[in-house]
Amino acid sequence: MGIVLNQSFKNTISTYVGFGIGAINTLFLYTNFLTDDYYGLVAFLLSAANIMMPFMAFGVHNAIIKFYSSFKTRTRVDSFLTLMLFLPLVFIIPTMLIGFVSYEGIAGWLSKENTIARDYVWHIFVLAVAMAYFEIFYSWSKVQLRTVFGNLMKEIFHRVCIMLLLFMVHLKWLSVDQFILALVGVYVLRTLIMKLYAYSIRFPSLKFQKIEGLPSILKYAGLMIIAGSVAMLILDIDKFMIGLLLEHIEQVAYYSVAIFIATVIAVPQRAMHQIMMPLTAKYLNDGDVPALKDLYKRSSISLLVISGFIFLLIVLNINQLYEILPEEFTGGLFVVLIVSIAKLFDNSLGNNNAILFNSDYYSMVLLFGVVLAIIAIVLNLVFIPIYGIEGSAFATFLAVAIYNTIKLIFVNYKLHMQPFSRASVKLVLLLILLSALLYFWDFSFHPIVNIGLKSVLIGAVYFALVYKLNISEDVSLQIKKYLGF
Numbered sequence: 001m002g003i004v005l006n007q008s009f010k011n012t013i014s015t016y017v018g019f020g021i022g023a024i025n026t027l028f029l030y031t032n033f034l035t036d037d038y039y040g041l042v043a044f045l046l047s048a049a050n051i052m053m054p055f056m057a058f059g060v061h062n063a064i065i066k067f068y069s070s071f072k073t074r075t076r077v078d079s080f081l082t083l084m085l086f087l088p089l090v091f092i093i094p095t096m097l098i099g100f101v102s103y104e105g106i107a108g109w110l111s112k113e114n115t116i117a118r119d120y121v122w123h124i125f126v127l128a129v130a131m132a133y134f135e136i137f138y139s140w141s142k143v144q145l146r147t148v149f150g151n152l153m154k155e156i157f158h159r160v161c162i163m164l165l166l167f168m169v170h171l172k173w174l175s176v177d178q179f180i181l182a183l184v185g186v187y188v189l190r191t192l193i194m195k196l197y198a199y200s201i202r203f204p205s206l207k208f209q210k211i212e213g214l215p216s217i218l219k220y221a222g223l224m225i226i227a228g229s230v231a232m233l234i235l236d237i238d239k240f241m242i243g244l245l246l247e248h249i250e251q252v253a254y255y256s257v258a259i260f261i262a263t264v265i266a267v268p269q270r271a272m273h274q275i276m277m278p279l280t281a282k283y284l285n286d287g288d289v290p291a292l293k294d295l296y297k298r299s300s301i302s303l304l305v306i307s308g309f310i311f312l313l314i315v316l317n318i319n320q321l322y323e324i325l326p327e328e329f330t331g332g333l334f335v336v337l338i339v340s341i342a343k344l345f346d347n348s349l350g351n352n353n354a355i356l357f358n359s360d361y362y363s364m365v366l367l368f369g370v371v372l373a374i375i376a377i378v379l380n381l382v383f384i385p386i387y388g389i390e391g392s393a394f395a396t397f398l399a400v401a402i403y404n405t406i407k408l409i410f411v412n413y414k415l416h417m418q419p420f421s422r423a424s425v426k427l428v429l430l431l432i433l434l435s436a437l438l439y440f441w442d443f444s445f446h447p448i449v450n451i452g453l454k455s456v457l458i459g460a461v462y463f464a465l466v467y468k469l470n471i472s473e474d475v476s477l478q479i480k481k482y483l484g485f
Helices: 002-033 036-057 060-070 074-086 089-101 103-110 115-142 148-170 176-201 214-245 250-286 289-323 333-347 352-358 362-387 389-415 422-438 447-468 473-483
Strands: none
Touching: 002 036, 002 148, 002 250, 036 089, 036 115, 036 176, 036 214, 036 250, 060 074, 060 115, 060 214, 060 250, 060 352, 074 115, 074 214, 089 115, 115 148, 115 176, 148 176, 214 250, 214 362, 214 389, 250 289, 250 333, 250 352, 250 389, 289 333, 289 352, 289 422, 289 447, 289 473, 333 389, 352 362, 352 389, 362 389, 422 447, 447 473
């Protein structure tokens, strides 16, 4: 776990810095510098682009990670990487042509409830292509076990740029339309920088030669389109459908704030995932089952400890946080709570996704994912018109819970491994106990002071108990290292 913990720690720091900047943008700058409808529009455009991204990438970013280590000669590796660079164009070029021919129809559908979105269809396409090639070049560096710079670009770069652009809007140096165009430019620039970095690690040598196992690679890449689409649908279909089904697009902004708060729980998983994916693929390709089982259990309990702490910080401070936000954004308390539980469950699965997507059983899991995507869409169609953004949150919770349970059962059945232990049970009980004891208690100061003091208290109590109960060997070693025990 040495390289995992080392790069995961660096990635976690950069991811949290990025989320901190994102929190400033999401909770304060967007809400004060843009009108609610334009904030909702930005969230809608980014969600639509995220949903399109797996199609534009054509599953290449996953295929690079799965198959790279299986090629042993430089010529074969170069031929494989050449294919990976050009394969996405199979989808991008036809999509672009369809967009030209059917622009009016697509624009009319996207702007059915909110006409403000009509003029921004091409923005979605460019964003999706930029996001797709960013992930491809990031995977290019991941297989070299170089994840830190890519994580900086993924989590920090665009958020800093957006912060600067928002201040330029506030100072009236940019109009809102210019801001949205510049935002698209930021994502394009991020991709170009990632490309240069990936090429600095391994410069491509274009070779158009026959590739061994090409049918398997194409099959996997095609199925990863479905897998990526399922993942993005579950993540972003709620915001996209709120924009389609509710009359007021500003509801997307209110929902996005609540979701952003809950999504902070996913940061450790995102950070550790960058290095766990190539390592998991290597263990599977080498047939190293003991190492894979060890990584599965260690990643699960380590992620559960870290994400459990963030869960406590969110749940126990949420009422104070909503006191300092604009009043219209404070109706998402239920959204935060229920999505936080879903994210905690997601983290508890450790490198489950990496195992599934790099094993021989990925096609069956994709079938489960398609079913779940359909369920998520149906649940949103049912609950959004009745309960608004709270209905969408409940639909997302059910979809994530069902999907994760299926993945957990499937890995246990096929590979005879599961991530949980007695330590997992002890940790869950600890989280329930601390939540019950501290939820209704606050200091009587300004909300920001209250959040700071209560967070320090929660951290001291929580990690002292985690260390005392020896819940995670890896976390206990980190506590010893940094506190000098």
